[in-house]
Every structure is written in structure tokens, then in C-alpha cells.
Amino acid sequence: MSSDGVLLTAAHVTKHFPAGKRRVLRAVDDVSLEIARGETLGLVGESGCGKTTLGKLLCLLEEPTRGEIWLDGTDLLHIPPNELRELRPRLQMIFQDPFASLNPHKTIEQIVGLPLRIKSLRGKARIRERVHELLGMVGLDPSQSGRFPHQFSGGQRQRIGIARALACEPELIIADEPVASLDVSIQAQILQVLRDLQARFHLAAIFISHDISVVSHVSQRIAVMYLGRVVELGPAQDVIYDPKHPYTRALLSAVPRVGEAQPEATLLPGDIPSPIAVPRGCRFHTRCYLEQVTECGTGEPGLREVANGHFAACHLARSKAAES
Amino acid sequence: MMRQPLLEVQHLRTRFETYRGTLRAVDGVSLTVSRGETVALVGESGCGKSVAALSIMRLIRPPGRIAGGRVILDGRDLLEASEVEMRGIRGGRIAMVFQDPLSTLNPTFTVESQVTETLRVHRVAAGAQARDRAIELLDAMGIPAPRERLRSYPHELSGGMRQRVMIAIAVSCQPEVLIADEPTTALDVTLQAQIMDLLATIKEERGLATVLITHDLGIVAQFAEKAAVMYAGQIVEECPVSRLMEEPLHPYTSGLLRCVPRLGRPDVPITPIEGTVPDLVSLPAGCRFAPRCPKVMARCRQAMPPPYEVDAQRLVRCFLYAGADTASAAEEED
Ligand SMILES: Nc1ncnc2c1ncn2[C@@H]1O[C@H](COP(=O)(O)OP(=O)(O)O)[C@@H](O)[C@H]1O
Ligand SMILES: Nc1ncnc2c1ncn2[C@@H]1O[C@H](COP(=O)(O)OP(=O)(O)O)[C@@H](O)[C@H]1O
Ligand code: SF4
Ligand SMILES: [Mg+2]
Ligand SMILES: [Mg+2]
Numbered sequence A: 001m002s003s004d005g006v007l008l009t010a011a012h013v014t015k016h017f018p019a020g021k022r023r024v025l026r027a028v029d030d031v032s033l034e035i036a037r038g039e040t041l042g043l044v045g046e047s048g049c050g051k052t053t054l055g056k057l058l059c060l061l062e063e064p065t066r067g068e069i070w071l072d073g074t075d076l077l078h079i080p081p082n083e084l085r086e087l088r089p090r091l092q093m094i095f096q097d098p099f100a101s102l103n104p105h106k107t108i109e110q111i112v113g114l115p116l117r118i119k120s121l122r123g124k125a126r127i128r129e130r131v132h133e134l135l136g137m138v139g140l141d142p143s144q145s146g147r148f149p150h151q152f153s154g155g156q157r158q159r160i161g162i163a164r165a166l167a168c169e170p171e172l173i174i175a176d177e178p179v180a181s182l183d184v185s186i187q188a189q190i191l192q193v194l195r196d197l198q199a200r201f202h203l204a205a206i207f208i209s210h211d212i213s214v215v216s217h218v219s220q221r222i223a224v225m226y227l228g229r230v231v232e233l234g235p236a237q238d239v240i241y242d243p244k245h246p247y248t249r250a251l252l253s254a255v256p257r258v259g260e261a262q263p264e265a266t267l268l269p270g271d272i273p274s275p276i277a278v279p280r281g282c283r284f285h286t287r288c289y290l291e292q293v294t295e296c297g298t299g300e301p302g303l304r305e306v307a308n309g310h311f312a313a314c315h316l317a318r319s320k321a322a323e324s
Numbered sequence B: 001m002m003r004q005p006l007l008e009v010q011h012l013r014t015r016f017e018t019y020r021g022t023l024r025a026v027d028g029v030s031l032t033v034s035r036g037e038t039v040a041l042v043g044e045s046g047c048g049k050s051v052a053a054l055s056i057m058r059l060i061r062p063p064g065r066i067a068g069g070r071v072i073l074d075g076r077d078l079l080e081a082s083e084v085e086m087r088g089i090r091g092g093r094i095a096m097v098f099q100d101p102l103s104t105l106n107p108t109f110t111v112e113s114q115v116t117e118t119l120r121v122h123r124v125a126a127g128a129q130a131r132d133r134a135i136e137l138l139d140a141m142g143i144p145a146p147r148e149r150l151r152s153y154p155h156e157l158s159g160g161m162r163q164r165v166m167i168a169i170a171v172s173c174q175p176e177v178l179i180a181d182e183p184t185t186a187l188d189v190t191l192q193a194q195i196m197d198l199l200a201t202i203k204e205e206r207g208l209a210t211v212l213i214t215h216d217l218g219i220v221a222q223f224a225e226k227a228a229v230m231y232a233g234q235i236v237e238e239c240p241v242s243r244l245m246e247e248p249l250h251p252y253t254s255g256l257l258r259c260v261p262r263l264g265r266p267d268v269p270i271t272p273i274e275g276t277v278p279d280l281v282s283l284p285a286g287c288r289f290a291p292r293c294p295k296v297m298a299r300c301r302q303a304m305p306p307p308y309e310v311d312a313q314r315l316v317r318c319f320l321y322a323g324a325d326t327a328s329a330a331e332e333e334d
Helices: A051-058 A081-090 A108-118 A124-137 A154-167 A184-201 A212-218 A236-241 A246-254 A294-298 A315-323 B049-056 B083-089 B111-121 B127-140 B159-171 B189-206 B217-223 B241-246 B251-259 B319-324
Strands: A006-018 A024-036 A040-044 A066-071 A091-094 A172-176 A204-209 A221-226 A229-235 A304-307 A310-312 B005-018 B021-034 B038-042 B064-073 B094-097 B177-181 B209-214 B226-231 B234-240 B308-311 B314-316
Touching (some): A024 A066, A024 A204, A024 A229, A040 A051, A040 A212, A051 A091, A051 A172, A051 A204, A091 A154, A108 A124, A124 A154, A184 A204, A184 A212, A184 B251, A204 A212, A212 A221, A212 A236, A221 A246, A229 A236, A229 A246, A246 B189, A294 A315, B005 B049, B021 B049, B021 B234, B038 B049, B049 B064, B049 B177, B049 B209, B094 B159, B111 B159, B159 B189, B177 B189, B189 B209, B189 B217, B209 B217, B217 B241, B226 B251, B234 B241
Parallel strands (some): A040 A204, A091 A172, A172 A204, B038 B209, B038 B226, B094 B177, B177 B209
Antiparallel strands (some): A006 A024, A006 A066, A304 A310, B005 B021, B005 B064, B234 B314, B308 B314
16 A cells, blocks of 8 residues: 555445345445555446445445444544534545436536535635636536536536536545446546546545456556455455456456457356355355365455455465465 | 358448438448358447347338348348248347347246247247257256246346346257347356357357447457447448457547557556547538547548458558558449
8 A cells, every 4th residue: 555644444344234034135244445545446346246335335325234434533433423524525426327416407517516515615706617627627618517417428427427526625536337337438538537637636536347457447456346245455466467366366367358368268157146145154155166175165264465465355365375 | 261251231221210310320331241250340339230230130110211231141132021031030040139138038928938939930849849949948058957947037037047048049040140239238247258158159069150249349359250340330440350459440440449448457558539429410521530530631521431441351441541442443332
């Protein structure tokens, strides 16, 4: 992690949803991680593995069943509401479908200006000036600020969502699949906007995506999720080139490569189990292709450091490290 | 090696009448596919890939219509065929797999009735024989416990299993051509790997001519021999996949490749293509890519470039290659 110091810490964060008949859906299960100032942490995994829920938990849009979230030394779950209101704008979420999160009856100027008014920026003229500045930063024409969300394309709406988040002057942006519904040429535009803004404002970001290629481009570190858990976490290049968890290896081998040789695909058998019936022991063991040890079916492996700053939750990855 | 083309699409044009005017969804598309060959039709959303596929199957409904061209299957122009003949060809000689099996499978019928129905309609098998055949097919598609699965309804299956059932139905009548329209776009990457592996095996075993429609250049790189890149209703570049990846010629193709994030290669920068795709109702005069093209010249804004035959294997619809054309006259345009 960068020497900049920790901005946000999540400790044992868990979210269980009730799923009828005294059963629970384990959307996020005991996740601990840290984000440094200015750092981008990529969060990758297949649909339903808990990425969005974890993003919302870290952004305080969802209340954890268990666990702690600390921002800059403050325990966010145990402070008075008025203090929390002060801190909240420092964490901003950007969603996959900006359309769903933009009020269709408000103009872009009103949408982007709202957080400014809350921040008690005074005077219509000053707010307008700031809105135009923000729109310029995300590559939108300020003269279009009187228009409504439906008058913009998908890529432009994502820019609006980013401008609105920026209006709060956040320190951490949680971007949940911000380019998933965009064509690759528009995706490239949005990635460029995000990259430029992050560099300019030294923003920390959690970049959530099902696409590990995109994640590998924008992140310094990558966390891989499977069935509600982080199963691997480490420096981006180490996770990509020297994955320690068998799930990460399968995920990487499944990505169709452009402009380089395709590694032999490791096809995982079957489907991802239901988060209502998480397998006992290692939650990956029902699909694991390694020669398993007894513990795989009995004990849940914790995240262990298997190389410098590189963690994996696999009994075998641990024993390998112990050997050397 | 020259293979005899099995499916030959020539100058296909499909339009939709809209309140805003005529929408040219497919505008002069030509494509050939041989037995055992996979040709990828690749492009961003709205460029006309699905409409091209539906046109080949003659499934365009009003206000759309096929305005011109030919779709030749083994010497027969399907655009001249009767509707009765087409019903035999669809699902019989040409089969299709779609992105979303839930919208194609009937939610109120079991897997068994949907597989056996296809077999019955195309007079492949009926009764107990059809049922046995269905079990065999599901098994061949890697569906566990196929006998039990016959009783399932589509919504009871996972996304990957539904796609396997769709593929089972598609190949049930031994088609010669398979059109797969974004078959894995709705699936996660590890499931995508399973399904693409299955499609590759089927193609290999049966020598199918496959049109693989996708927006994903990684899928193109790994699963197709030839690629046709579409932009705003036209094919702008067509050539063997390896050459396309190594040396794209059309400015749109090279731009598209520069947009793709390479896994674990942050040193290969992502460079966006500025602007957005044109409105297919009010297309720019001249080259359709001109408003976004970094290499645009004066003539590009005046006339539409024809597909230039840069060499025996490659067509490029761009004036930069006018001098390189090996054919004496480019294809006629309307
Ligand atoms: N509000 C909710 N109530 C019940 N279950 C939920 C809720 N939100 C998410 N889930 C479930 O939690 C799991 C994780 O979902 P999600 O965080 O959206 O995953 P991802 O973003 O990785 O696709 C899924 O099984 C999902 O159905
Ligand atoms: N039934 C229809 N009526 C009007 N326009 C249509 C219809 N179907 C497709 N189109 C238009 O035709 C163009 C090409 O669409 P499509 O072939 O679905 O694109 P792709 O599959 O490449 O994403 C788009 O502009 C789309 O809006
Ligand atoms: S702990 Fe065992 S089952 Fe789990 S991933 Fe590692 S080897 Fe596979
Ligand atoms: Mg999500
Ligand atoms: Mg389509």
C-alpha cells in the first residue's frame, strides 16, 4: 500500500439478508480491507458474489449485519447522526446505470447543483458557475446544463453521474460497474475521465467490475470476490501474473485475450452455489479443481499473506507458503 | 486453401420506416461463410449485427423490410424462397442461438416439449424416439441429469443451463449453418468459457458454418477464423482474424482495438475514439466514420468509400486504401 496512509478501513464487514424460513442469504461475509488515500482498489468477481452490496456497505448506503467501517480514524457506525452527516459526502458512489439514479424531472444543472446547495454554497450564480466547471471537468458541454437526463446518451449520463459525485468533493469514490453497460469506445472515454480526475484530485477509488481486464488497467491492488468473500487480494500485477487462489486462476484463464496467446482455459464445473446455501468448509471447494486436502471440506480458509502484500484464502496456498 | 462458401450474403440492405425517417440498419453487407468456418460479425451496439442475422433468416417484420441483396445458401437465394420453404430452412438448415434464452424459450412449456417440438416440426423424430433423442442432445450439451432436466421449465434452469438447452434445440436438426447472436453476452466469464468451449466443440464435430455475432474482440480473437467489422450498418473491414488483430487497417478497427483494455497490461494505454456513432436515420454524407476519424480527408466527407480489396484476403471500406485496390473496379454501390 502507498505510504500515503489509510483512508478507509473495513473490518469483518458482513451483510446477511433474511431469506425466509429462518434462512439467511450471505451476500457479504466477513470482509476486511483497507484503502489508502489516492489508491484505486479493484473489486472483481462474477454476478451475485456481493460486489454491489460491499460497495454500498462501504459507502454507508447499506447497514452491515456485523463489522466496522473506519474513515480516517473515525468509527462511522458509532458516531452521532450529525457527525455522520458531515462525513458522508466524503464517500460517493457512482452506479452502473446512471439513468436509474438521476431524477428524470430535474435538469442537469439541478442534479449536479443539489449537493452544492446542501453544502450551503450561496447564490444562484455561484452554484451555476461551479456546475459548469464540474461539467467541463467530465467533458460535457456546459451549455447543455438546462437539459434533462433522457436527452443524453449512456456515456454522457455516466459523465453526469461522475460530475454529481464530484460536486461533493469526495475523498473516496466507489464506482459500481461504471462502464458495464457501455460500448467499448465509450467505456474507454469514461475510463479516461475517471483516470484524469483521480490524478487531479488525488482521489481514492474502489472500482467494482465483473471485467478483470478493465480492473487490471485502473487498479493498483485487486480484490477477487467469490460467494460473498474476498478470496484473493494483492498488488494488481501480482494477482494477474501470479494468482494464488484457484478461483482467480480459473477466472483469468477464462478471459478471451486480445493480442496475446490464450492460456489453456480451466473450466470450472457447474454453477456458482446459492449464497443461501454456502458450502461448508472452503466455499469454493465444490468447484475446485485442485487436489483437495481434508480441511477443504471442513474449515473455511482465511485470507493469509502468501507473498508480500498478497493474500489468498485457500488452504493449499497457505501450505505452499509454509513450505518455502 | 479456398473453401466453397456455403452461405453467401451479397449487398444485403434492410431498412426500418420510422416516424423520423428511413433507418438504414443494414446497408450493403456482404459476407461468405464456408463449412467448418467461423466468421465473426463484430461491432458496437446498434451497428446492425442482429438485424443482419434476422435478415439472413428472413425474420424481419414490418415496419422493417429487406430492401435488396441476396442470401445464398448452397446455391439457393433465400430471399426468393417461399415462406413454407423458409420454415423448413429455419431451425432445419440454418439455426440460431440468441443472447437471452429466456426470451426465446417458451416459459410455459417444459424443456422436453420444446426440444421434441423442433424435432417433430422438422420431421427428425417423434414420440418416444424424439424423447430419447432429446435426452441424448442434452447429454451431449453437458447438461447433468438430462432425463430429469426434460421436466424442467426454462425459469428453473440457471443462465448457463438455459443457454445449453438453446444450443441443444439449435443443433437438434443437424443444421449446416449456425448463427449465434451474442451467445454469451449475458453470462459471467467462467460460464462464457464453458459455453464457447461447447460451441467450438460442436462446430468442430459437425463442420458447421458459423456466424458468430459479438461486440467482444476477445471472443473474436479466440473463436473466429475470419472477422467482419461493422460500423453504422456496413462492414468496414473484413479479413482473417489474426491479421485483423496484428495489423488493423480501417481507422475504426484500429481505434476499436486501442479501446480494449488488455488484461494485466496497463502499459498498453486505452485510447478512446472521440464522439459517438451516427444516427442511422440521418447518416453523414460520405464515409460514416468521417465525423470521428482521426485520418479524415476532404473526399471522405463527400463520397462513400467502397470496399477496397487490399489483397485477396482483405476488404477495407476506406479511401486511405483506394490506391491499394487490387480489383479493377470496386463493388457497385447504390
Ligand atoms: N436487498 C437485498 N435483499 C436480498 N438479497 C439481496 C439484496 N441485495 C443483494 N442481494 C443478494 O446478495 C447477493 C449479492 O448481490 P450483489 O451485491 O448485487 O452482487 P454483485 O454486485 O456482485 O452482482 C446476491 O445473491 C443478491 O441476490
Ligand atoms: N424493429 C425495429 N424497428 C426499428 N428499428 C430497429 C428495429 N430493430 C432494430 N432497429 C434499429 O436497427 C439498428 C441496428 O440494430 P441491431 O441490429 O439490433 O444492432 P446490434 O445487434 O448491432 O446491436 C439500430 O439502430 C436499431 O435501433
Ligand atoms: S481451500 Fe481447497 S477447495 Fe478451497 S480453493 Fe483451496 S484447494 Fe480449493
Ligand atoms: Mg453488482
Ligand atoms: Mg444485437
